[in-house]
Amino acid sequence: MRYHGADPAGSRQTERKLRVARRIILGSMVFVLLAMVVLPILELVAGTESVVLWRIVLAEAVAVPLGVILLVMLRDRLDGRRDPSPGLYWGSIAMAVVASAALQVPVSGMFFLGAWWGVAVFVASRARGALVSVFLLVLPWLLIPLSPLDIRFVPFFLAWIVSIVWALFLAAGSLASIWLWDVTNDAVKGQRARARLAVTEERLRFARDMHDLLGHSLSALAVKAELANRLVDRAPERASAEMDEVHELARKALQQVRSAVSGYREVDLAGEVASVGAVLSANGTVVSVSGLDDLALPPEQEALAAWVVREGGTNVLRHSDATACQIAFTSAKDTTVGRALVVEVSNDGARAGGAPEEASGNGLAGLSERVSMGGGTLSAARTKNGGFLLRAVLPL
Structure with a gap:
C-alpha cells in the first residue's frame, strides 16, 4: 500500500x-x-x-x-x-x-x-x-x-x-x-x-532511497568523469567512451530518482551486480561474484540483496583503496531466521583513519533499517587483512 x-x-x-x-x-x-x-x-x-x-x-x-x-x-x-x-x-x-x-x-x-x-x-x-x-x-x-x-x-x-x-x-x-x-x-x-506513522515511514523510506540511489550514482559518475579526465590526452577515443557512460549513468540516475519519487521501483539483482561491477572495474578494482547463477529469490529478498550490493559497492568507491572486491551469495541456516540468504560484499583495502561504517553515515544506517524491516540482520566490520566486510542475512 x-x-x-x-x-x-x-x-x-x-x-x-x-x-x-x-x-x-x-x-x-x-x-x-x-x-x-x-x-x-x-x-x-x-x-x-x-x-x-x-x-x-x-x-x-x-x-x-x-x-x-x-x-x-x-x-x-x-x-x-x-x-x-x-x-x-x-x-x-x-x-x-x-x-x-x-x-x-x-x-x-x-x-x-x-x-x-x-x-x-x-x-x-x-x-x-x-x-x-x-x-x-x-x-x-x-x-x-x-x-x-x-x-x-x-x-x-x-x-x-x-x-x-x-x-x-x-x-x-x-x-x-x-x-x-x-x-x-x-x-x-x-x-x-x-496516518502520521505512514507519513513518517514514507519520509524515512524516501530519505533512504534518495541517499542510496544518489550516493551510488554520484559516486559512479565521479569515478567515470575522473577516468575520462585522465584519458582525454592519452586516449581521446577511450575518454569519449567514458563520457558516453557518464551520460548513460546520469540518465539512469534521473530515472531512478523519478521512480523513487513515484514510490515504485523494480530492482534487478543481476543488473545491480553488473552495474556495481562495471563501476568498480573502471576504478581499477577487480570484482569477483559467486553464487549469483541460478539464484531465484522472492521480489522482497531480491530487492534487499540488491540494496546490500549497491551500498557495499558505494562504500568500496568512497572509503577504500581496494584492488579486489568479492560479492558472494550463499544459502545458509540461521538460528534466528531459519533458511536464509547470506549476502557479503568485501574488499581488501579499507582506508585508515576512520571506520568505513562511520564514514558511510546514513548509508549503512538506512540499509540496516531496510534489512531489519525485512526480518534480516546486517553487520559491517573491518577484516584482519585490512579490508572491510558488509554482511547481510536475509530470511527466505
Missing part, C-alpha cells in the same frame, strides 16, 4: 461527522434532563389542595440549573475528561438531594434522582459512581420524614423498585451513547495516528 499524504477533504468530513454525533448525544440527553424539569410541574398540576407551593418552586428552581450542570459535565466527558470538576459534580448531587426532598410525592423524588443518576453516573470514575449509587439507593428512605404525605411501606417499596428500573433504563441509553462515542473517537484517533 502506498501512502501519499493525508486527505484534507476526508479529514474535514470525519470532523463534521464527529461534531454531528456529539450534538446528537447531547441532544438525546436533553430529553432526560427535561424530565427532571417537568417533574415538579407535573406534581403541581396533579396535586391537590395539600400541595405546598414553595416546595414546588424550590424543586423547579433547582432542577433548571441542575440540568445545565449535567449537560456541562456530559460535554466535558465527551471531550475526554474522565474526572469531572469536583465542584460541579458534588454540587449537582447536593442540588439533586434538595430537589428530591422538596418534591412532596415520593415517586417524583425517586424518579428525579433516577434521572440524575442515569446521566451523571458515567461522567465520574467507577469507584465514585459506585459510592454515589449506594447513597442514592438509600436516600429515598431517608427522606420519608420530610414528606407531608402519609407513606405506606408496600406502595413506597414498589415505587422504589420502579424508579430503580427507570434509572437503569436511562443509564443503559447513556452508557450506549457514551460507549459508542468513545469507540468512534478512539477509532478516529487511531486512524490519525496511523
Whole structure:
C-alpha cells in the first residue's frame, strides 16, 4: 500500500461527522434532563389542595440549573475528561438531594434522582459512581420524614423498585451513547495516528532511497568523469567512451530518482551486480561474484540483496583503496531466521583513519533499517587483512 499524504477533504468530513454525533448525544440527553424539569410541574398540576407551593418552586428552581450542570459535565466527558470538576459534580448531587426532598410525592423524588443518576453516573470514575449509587439507593428512605404525605411501606417499596428500573433504563441509553462515542473517537484517533506513522515511514523510506540511489550514482559518475579526465590526452577515443557512460549513468540516475519519487521501483539483482561491477572495474578494482547463477529469490529478498550490493559497492568507491572486491551469495541456516540468504560484499583495502561504517553515515544506517524491516540482520566490520566486510542475512 502506498501512502501519499493525508486527505484534507476526508479529514474535514470525519470532523463534521464527529461534531454531528456529539450534538446528537447531547441532544438525546436533553430529553432526560427535561424530565427532571417537568417533574415538579407535573406534581403541581396533579396535586391537590395539600400541595405546598414553595416546595414546588424550590424543586423547579433547582432542577433548571441542575440540568445545565449535567449537560456541562456530559460535554466535558465527551471531550475526554474522565474526572469531572469536583465542584460541579458534588454540587449537582447536593442540588439533586434538595430537589428530591422538596418534591412532596415520593415517586417524583425517586424518579428525579433516577434521572440524575442515569446521566451523571458515567461522567465520574467507577469507584465514585459506585459510592454515589449506594447513597442514592438509600436516600429515598431517608427522606420519608420530610414528606407531608402519609407513606405506606408496600406502595413506597414498589415505587422504589420502579424508579430503580427507570434509572437503569436511562443509564443503559447513556452508557450506549457514551460507549459508542468513545469507540468512534478512539477509532478516529487511531486512524490519525496511523496516518502520521505512514507519513513518517514514507519520509524515512524516501530519505533512504534518495541517499542510496544518489550516493551510488554520484559516486559512479565521479569515478567515470575522473577516468575520462585522465584519458582525454592519452586516449581521446577511450575518454569519449567514458563520457558516453557518464551520460548513460546520469540518465539512469534521473530515472531512478523519478521512480523513487513515484514510490515504485523494480530492482534487478543481476543488473545491480553488473552495474556495481562495471563501476568498480573502471576504478581499477577487480570484482569477483559467486553464487549469483541460478539464484531465484522472492521480489522482497531480491530487492534487499540488491540494496546490500549497491551500498557495499558505494562504500568500496568512497572509503577504500581496494584492488579486489568479492560479492558472494550463499544459502545458509540461521538460528534466528531459519533458511536464509547470506549476502557479503568485501574488499581488501579499507582506508585508515576512520571506520568505513562511520564514514558511510546514513548509508549503512538506512540499509540496516531496510534489512531489519525485512526480518534480516546486517553487520559491517573491518577484516584482519585490512579490508572491510558488509554482511547481510536475509530470511527466505
